[in-house]
Amino acid sequence: MFVLALRMDLHLPACRSLKDRRQVVKPIIDGARHRFRVSAAEVGGLDRWQRAEIGFAVVSVASHQARAIMDEVERFVWSFPEVEVLLAERSWLDDA
Numbered sequence: 447m448f449v450l451a452l453r454m455d456l457h458l459p460a461c462r463s464l465k466d467r468r469q470v471v472k473p474i475i476d477g478a479r480h481r482f483r484v485s486a487a488e489v490g491g492l493d494r495w496q497r498a499e500i501g502f503a504v505v506s507v508a509s510h511q512a513r514a515i516m517d518e519v520e521r522f523v524w525s526f527p528e529v530e531v532l533l534a535e536r537s538w539l540d541d542a
Contacts, residue, residue, distance in 0.1 A: 449539035450512040452502040453489065454523055457530040461495050470528050471498050478502060478519050509538075 461467040475486045482504075490499030502519050506512035520534055 448506050448509045448512045450504050450506070450509075450516055451537050451539070452516050452519060453533070453535045453537075454500050454502075454520070454531060455490075455533035456498045456500065456523075457532050458496045458498060458528065459530065460528055463495060464493075467495055467498060470526070471500065474523055474526060474529070475500060478522060481522065482515055482519050484515065484519055 456471075458467055458470050461470060471488060475488065478484055478486045485503040487501055488498060489501040491497040500523070502516065504512050504515045504519075506515065516536060523529065523534075524531055
């Protein structure tokens with residue numbers, strides 16, 4: 447079993463309120479969940495208007511499959527023009 451996590455730190459320059467922020471972040475999280483069948487949640491920056499940190503996780507039987515899914519998720523997030531990706535960091539769950 448392979449578990450891969452992706453943490454993305456985002457800058458949302460056009461957001462002027464938490465409501466604006468939510469309107470940008472919600473479609474990213476919901477879209478990734480439904481399109482790629484990954485777990486997704488806001489994991490940081492919850493009280494900042496122009497910043498968001500989103501975490502994604504996938505469980506797979508093969509490491510290459512997990513990497514391919516996260517590649518797609520990352521491209522999906524990059525496709526939103528209202529978002530600037532500041533950091534995309536991946537980590538594997540180690541079952542040691």
